[in-house]
Amino acid sequence: MNKIQRRKAHLIIHSASTAAAGVGAGMAQLPFPDATVLLPIQTAMVIALGKVFHIKLEQGAAKALATQFLAQKAGQMTARFLAGKLPVAGNVINGSTAAAITESYGWMIAKEFSEDFEKKVKV
Helix, strand or coil: CCHHHHHHHHHHHHHHHHHHHHHHHHCCCCCCCCHHHHHHHHHHHHHHHHHHCCCCCCHHHHHHHHHHHHHHCHHHHHHHHHHCCCCCHHHHHHHHHHHHHHHHHHHHHHHHHHHHHHHHHHC
């Protein structure tokens, strides 16, 4: 990943993570998981990262990637949802976890896309 790609990925991932933190904190006391709102944020992040690395993704493919990741994190999200029932502390826990999951997912996808991009460039 070159410097320009890293800078763009950094902006995309941190923006998505910040949005996810706001959603997680804001939805902590609501009676349903925040995954329904996090999924579009993470889908948009995947599509934007694809553009950085010249990988064209249809919205369905990006959504599938994000859904798969969210499914893997379901246990963490359930724990976060239960912790969200605690006033203030639950908001902090929920927001922090949503941001951390989105951040790690973004860099994982960026690394994968970067490796694919480098393989195409070398060929």
